[in-house]
Amino acid sequence: MKGIKRFFYRSRGDSPFKRVLIHLVLIIACAIAIYPALRILSVSLRPGNRLLSTDLSIIPKDATFENFRRLFTEKDFLLWVWNSLIITITTATIGVIIASASAYAFSRWKFPGRNAGMVFLLSTQMIPAAMMMVPIYIIAAKLQLINTYRGLALAYSVTSVPFSVWILKGYYDTIPRELEEAAMIDGMSQMGTFYRIILPLAAPALAIAFLFNFMNAWNDYMLARIMLQKREMLTWTLGLFRLQDQFQTEWGMYAAASLLIILPVGGLFFYSSKWLVSGLTLGSVKG
Amino acid sequence: MGGLTGKIIAQSLGQVGSTLAFLILVIAVVEVLLYLILGKALKYRYTLPYMLIAPAAIGLALLVIYPIGYEVRLAFSNMSLRSFKNPEFGLDQAWRNFRMIFTQPVLKQAMFFPLFLRTILWTVIQVTSHVVFGMCLALLLHRPMKLRGLYQALIIVPWAIPQVIAVLTWRNEFHFEYGFINIMLTRIGLNAVSWKTNPFWNFAAVNLTNIWLGVPFMMVIILGGLQSISKSYYEAAEIDGASGWKRFRSVTLPLLQPVLTPAIILGTIWTFNLFNVPFLINQYELETSDILVTALFRAAFEYNRYGFAAAFALVIFAILFVFSVVYIKLTGGLKGVYER
Numbered sequence: 136m137k138g139i140k141r142f143f144y145r146s147r148g149d150s151p152f153k154r155v156l157i158h159l160v161l162i163i164a165c166a167i168a169i170y171p172a173l174r175i176l177s178v179s180l181r182p183g184n185r186l187l188s189t190d191l192s193i194i195p196k197d198a199t200f201e202n203f204r205r206l207f208t209e210k211d212f213l214l215w216v217w218n219s220l221i222i223t224i225t226t227a228t229i230g231v232i233i234a235s236a237s238a239y240a241f242s243r244w245k246f247p248g249r250n251a252g253m254v255f256l257l258s259t260q261m262i263p264a265a266m267m268m269v270p271i272y273i274i275a276a277k278l279q280l281i282n283t284y285r286g287l288a289l290a291y292s293v294t295s296v297p298f299s300v301w302i303l304k305g306y307y308d309t310i311p312r313e314l315e316e317a318a319m320i321d322g323m324s325q326m327g328t329f330y331r332i333i334l335p336l337a338a339p340a341l342a343i344a345f346l347f348n349f350m351n352a353w354n355d356y357m358l359a360r361i362m363l364q365k366r367e368m369l370t371w372t373l374g375l376f377r378l379q380d381q382f383q384t385e386w387g388m389y390a391a392a393s394l395l396i397i398l399p400v401g402g403l404f405f406y407s408s409k410w411l412v413s414g415l416t417l418g419s420v421k422g
Numbered sequence: 423m424g425g426l427t428g429k430i431i432a433q434s435l436g437q438v439g440s441t442l443a444f445l446i447l448v449i450a451v452v453e454v455l456l457y458l459i460l461g462k463a464l465k466y467r468y469t470l471p472y473m474l475i476a477p478a479a480i481g482l483a484l485l486v487i488y489p490i491g492y493e494v495r496l497a498f499s500n501m502s503l504r505s506f507k508n509p510e511f512g513l514d515q516a517w518r519n520f521r522m523i524f525t526q527p528v529l530k531q532a533m534f535f536p537l538f539l540r541t542i543l544w545t546v547i548q549v550t551s552h553v554v555f556g557m558c559l560a561l562l563l564h565r566p567m568k569l570r571g572l573y574q575a576l577i578i579v580p581w582a583i584p585q586v587i588a589v590l591t592w593r594n595e596f597h598f599e600y601g602f603i604n605i606m607l608t609r610i611g612l613n614a615v616s617w618k619t620n621p622f623w624n625f626a627a628v629n630l631t632n633i634w635l636g637v638p639f640m641m642v643i644i645l646g647g648l649q650s651i652s653k654s655y656y657e658a659a660e661i662d663g664a665s666g667w668k669r670f671r672s673v674t675l676p677l678l679q680p681v682l683t684p685a686i687i688l689g690t691i692w693t694f695n696l697f698n699v700p701f702l703i704n705q706y707e708l709e710t711s712d713i714l715v716t717a718l719f720r721a722a723f724e725y726n727r728y729g730f731a732a733a734f735a736l737v738i739f740a741i742l743f744v745f746s747v748v749y750i751k752l753t754g755g756l757k758g759v760y761e762r
Binding site: 154157158160161162164165167168169170171172174175178188189191210211212213214215217218221225229233234236237239240241243244246247252255258259260261262263264265266267268269270271272273274283284285288289290292293294296297300325326353354356357361367372375376379386389390393396397400401404405 | 723
């Protein structure tokens, strides 16, 4: 009893009733937040003949890994993940390299057109992605980039450049110029200071930018849907959608595939969430 | 195994490798040219920054500016699946396209203005709920107590799940018989709801899903803002005898402004443009749940009316543009861009 009392009396001068209420609200919020995710786990463990059931328990009584086995033997799950990975990594690498260079220019020089460039970068963020789909699809069709890795990788890498430039510029701005000036007095060239001093110091921001680029391409559905149609080119978002689209009996395999995607990506997310948030506020506070 | 074969791996690596090689070659040529023309011939002092931004500038010109220009051109045509190879261009085609947007159904039945109003309703519902729920949770979490870290980690889960998975999972759970929502509703004695076929409930389903998805992000942003507010303000307010609500109104809200305003503006634009949730939840493609961008996608890729869709896209863009200009005029929001 004493333990419980102390538990609720820890902060401020709030009454125990109020404190119980706060915990209760937070517990309900947590339940709402994670229950749908737990349902994925539960459905993925159901045996095939019980996929359609009104059971609400999280670990079903006769749990099996049957769905996972079928996912690998009957579906192209690994292929989807491979396609996504190769497109995404190419995208993020190109995007970050391009953005890190131009962000440096925006941060260190007042060249003619700089302000217009920054406004342009910002305004690209307001263009609805759906609006770009029609021209990009038709141009890609004419250039025969439909059903290629290259078309998607190029399209994705450019779409996240403005945002990366914005984040990186904000971060470069916080690095004192004296560092570079000192190095240049010691005889290093401007590009040398960028490569040897600025880039290593900006490693956290580069990681954030890489992650944003990665997530952006990894989670995309719309562009992939119009650019990729062949079975062996599907990314995981398209593959999952196909599993979903077929008969209800695929529900188990869909859940298994989702779980396998969520675990690494979710882990990465939690690992990096602190930096993600600071990266989001970085540009706005120090812009 | 999983459809992945050595041949596919080799093929994809080859394609990526050749793309990278091509890019490096193009960039190298451009840089050398810039160096020779600006640096050597003209001795221009801003040669280096222009060389640094050249790759991004070229990329954006080819993949953002050129497509927008192409879109304007398409809006002046009657391009569709039938006339894909030889569309007609002309002012009369543009006039026809733009007139059709406002006078005829954009899809089968959905007219432009109901769609527009629904998009506004959707944006208002979403942004308000995200801010209100996010604010409540952030205020609750912004106090010393046990289990705080655990609560925070669990509440962020919807943000951590890839959006497509979250949305498709919700779509499953809106199933009439086997989705957990209807199962729970019937267990507490209510009627099951036909989330997928009833227009009202379908729109509600889209909204519920996106509230679930969007609150954690707003909560994290607000929590970050709360943590940056110095405690001394609250102590001063307390000495002045300000009640809890008063403290919130006159200390918390004004000091949150710098964080809250950009979050709300960005949230508005993102929600207005959001595609995945309204498109994927709406399994039976009810036009009564479409918002402008999903209608645009359907007009282009299900009805294949490319010229018409291009004109439609320009109209949507104009709406966003007006919104942005009004916002910038009201707040001077671009000032931060120029300052350094």
